[in-house]
């Protein structure tokens with residue numbers, strides 16, 4: 001852009017998955033102190049998550065999500081036909097985020113997702129389009145109430161505190177979507193034991209994830225020390241506490257004031273991770 005001397009009268013079009021929309025959005029946020037951009041997500045995760053909400057950024061060797069900017073796109077335009085070429089493994093990462101959005105705000109969407117594995121496998125767009133639109137709308141609604149992540153937006157981290165720790169402890173061998181799926185179950189289980197999440201909802205969450213081909217238990221033997229150090233660098237740490245964002249029940253994050261993000265006992269979380277059931 002600099003070499004070709006583009007001025008402020010440009011619009012950057014970001015066509016691709018979350019990596020592309022994060023990077024192109026960050027370029028748009030910083031080029032000439034900010035130029036407009038449009039997100040054109042081509043992955044399921046991009047459509048329901050990464051392209052929505054105006055968070056842009058690049059990863060660095062020091063960690064994920066440390067360099068970036070809030071810079072809203074002019075529009076997010078998703079053509080679901082692009083999903084027909086998306087590998088199943090990449091699609092599943094998006095399904096994990098859809099389950100998360102449903103778990104936060106819409107039990108009906110969770111029920112619909114439970115029965116939609118064949119439709120996603122065959123890319124039956126007539127069935128999946130309204131589900132994708134609903135999941136995207138949930139994220140947009142949360143962001144609209146808390147654009148700069150002062151409070152409510154933290155609920156979108158459900159499953160991600162444990163998920164990021166598992167990803168890091170596996171040396172990034174564990175795919176993100178799988179890590180988030182396991183993370184949601186582990187965080188919900190730990191919250192359940194603390195009396196802050198209904199046991200029946202935990203069973204339902206596990207059931208829906210399994211129907212969608214997502215894992216619900218940590219793979220292989222856990223390296224607890226690697227996990228502890230991964231939690232220690234979690235950016236949501238506040239005064240040495242690891243913060244977790246957990247809905248009060250499936251489809252219910254409360255009024256957003258509190259009760260959705262809090263601390264759980266780390267040993268309890270590690271026990272929930274090691275649990276086979």
Ligand SMILES: NC(=O)c1ccc[n+]([C@@H]2O[C@H](COP(=O)([O-])OP(=O)(O)OC[C@H]3O[C@@H](n4cnc5c(N)ncnc54)[C@H](O)[C@@H]3O)[C@@H](O)[C@H]2O)c1
Nearest residue numbers: 017018019020042043045046049050055056082085086090
């Ligand atoms: N900004 C946010 O709020 C936010 C939220 C969630 C995730 N993210 C970021 O999003 C990134 C993950 O995004 P992703 O899951 O879309 O992965 P990705 O962008 O890495 O894409 C996954 C793979 O799919 C390929 N691909 C993309 N579209 C395709 C298509 N239609 N057909 C075939 N192949 C296609 C890509 O080339 C890539 O190889 C991470 O870097 C994560 O940090 C950002």
